[in-house]
Each structure stands twice: as structure tokens, then as C-alpha cells.
Amino acid sequence: MIRFQNIHKSYLVAGKDVPALAGIDFEIAAGEVFGIIGHSGAGKSTLVRLINLLERPTQGQVLIDGRDITALPDAGLRDLRRGIGMIFQHFNLLSSKTVAENVAFPLKLAGLRDAPAIKARVAALLARVGLTEHADKYPAQLSGGQKQRVGIARALATEPSILLCDEATSALDPQTTRSVLRLLAEINRELGLTIVIITHEMDVVRTVCDRVAVLDAGRVVELGPVAEVFLHP
Numbered sequence: 001m002i003r004f005q006n007i008h009k010s011y012l013v014a015g016k017d018v019p020a021l022a023g024i025d026f027e028i029a030a031g032e033v034f035g036i037i038g039h040s041g042a043g044k045s046t047l048v049r050l051i052n053l054l055e056r057p058t059q060g061q062v063l064i065d066g067r068d069i070t071a072l073p074d075a076g077l078r079d080l081r082r083g084i085g086m087i088f089q090h091f092n093l094l095s096s097k098t099v100a101e102n103v104a105f106p107l108k109l110a111g112l113r114d115a116p117a118i119k120a121r122v123a124a125l126l127a128r129v130g131l132t133e134h135a136d137k138y139p140a141q142l143s144g145g146q147k148q149r150v151g152i153a154r155a156l157a158t159e160p161s162i163l164l165c166d167e168a169t170s171a172l173d174p175q176t177t178r179s180v181l182r183l184l185a186e187i188n189r190e191l192g193l194t195i196v197i198i199t200h201e202m203d204v205v206r207t208v209c210d211r212v213a214v215l216d217a218g219r220v221v222e223l224g225p226v227a228e229v230f231l232h233p
């Protein structure tokens, strides 16, 4: 479970505090697919980056399974992030590494040295995302949808319990978007991961999310099951 407790976040820009989040208070249940929707600049990315402490709140706490992660020192970040995978709009793959090497990267970062174990784990991850045939290709040789599948396999490498998706389908065409969303739904169902999806596209939320929060100017203006929120006039 992820709990945001009275979160405020501002950025210091040219000596001035610019607010990005202004009093966020809600929770995301374990195992749910939760959407965060809102216009550009609403604070979606900032909110999600608090979950893996890519950003720290100016005020308030983020609790994961009851533990206040905002109290963690920087030295605790590696362990935290091992339990939280993230995928991005522009995939963030390493272009000089193959598909398999990209997926193996977080395992090596986590200190795994057992080559046969890494190989087996990477093979299982590539099979899960349907890229077994592409293991030795470089990112530049892949389509957008395939690149995001590599991103998903990499994010799952350390067996996280939470997957954060920051506009993960925004660079993809509608058909590829649907196939990536189907994969995310399957991962949620089969692995029980909590999935948090940031998007500016209502269709994405309608297709996969259980509940959604609508963000505007750093505040939650609507929150509830997708069908209820979108029925609202």
C-alpha cells in the first residue's frame, strides 16, 4: 500500500519557491492499477517520483506498507528502488547495450554476480514480454512498442512489488498502446504488482485502471473508481 500524507512539494526556481503539489492525501491499495491523470504541469510526474524518492516532499510523508520512506537516508535508496520498477515515455534504454544487457543491468546494479542466474532471469523476463527472439538486438533496431517491452522487462528484473509508469505509452501509436496496456494488465494479474500509471490520455485510464485520481494545479480534484469519475458531468 502506498499512502500520501499531506504532501506538499515546491521547487526552488531562480531563488523562488514554485509549488508543484499542494496537499496530497490519499492511498493506493496493494495490487491495484491506479491512474493519475491531468494536464501537463498538474504535478503527476512529481507525485509519482515521490514514490521512489527521485524527488523528496517539501512537507508530508509517503508511506509504503506502513513505512515512512521519506525518512530514509540517501544510503537506503538502492534497497527502496529495487522494490520499485519504473518505465518512461522515452524508454531510457542504454543504446550501447543489447536488449539482454539492458534487462540484466539492474540485476548487476543490485550486486548479482552469478552469470548463469542472470542469464536465466533475463531469459524468463524476455519470454514474459515476448522478446525472446530479440535478445541480442540493440534498442535502435526495435520498434517503439518493443523498446517499451524491454523497459518493462528491465523494470521487473529485481522483482519489484510496485511498477511506476510515467507516460509510458505516450510515444506509441494507439494499437501499440493497447498491446503494452494488455501486457501491464497481465503483469498486474499474474504477478500481483501494484501499478501506478501517469497519463494525459483518458483512454489509457479507461482501458486498464481500477481507480483514478485527477490532478490539477498540484491538488487531487477527483478520485475514485474509473467508471464513477468519468461519469461525473
Ligand code: ADP
Pocket: 011, 012, 013, 018, 019, 020, 038, 039, 040, 041, 042, 043, 044, 045, 046, 047
Ligand atoms: P506533470 O507531470 O503533470 O506534467 P510535473 O510534476 O512535471 O507535472 O510538474 C509540476 C510543476 O512543477 C510544473 O509547474 C513544473 O514546471 C514544475 N517542475 C517539475 N519539475 C521541476 C523541476 N525539476 N524544477 C523546477 N520545477 C519543476
Ligand code: ADP
Pocket: 081, 082, 083, 084, 085, 086, 087, 092, 105, 106, 109, 154, 155, 156
Ligand atoms: P541514475 O544514475 O540515472 O539514477 P541508476 O544507476 O539508478 O540511474 O539506474 C541505472 C539504470 O537502471 C537506469 O537506466 C534506470 O532507468 C534503471 N533503473 C534504476 N532503478 C530502477 C528501477 N527501480 N526499476 C527499473 N529501472 C531502474
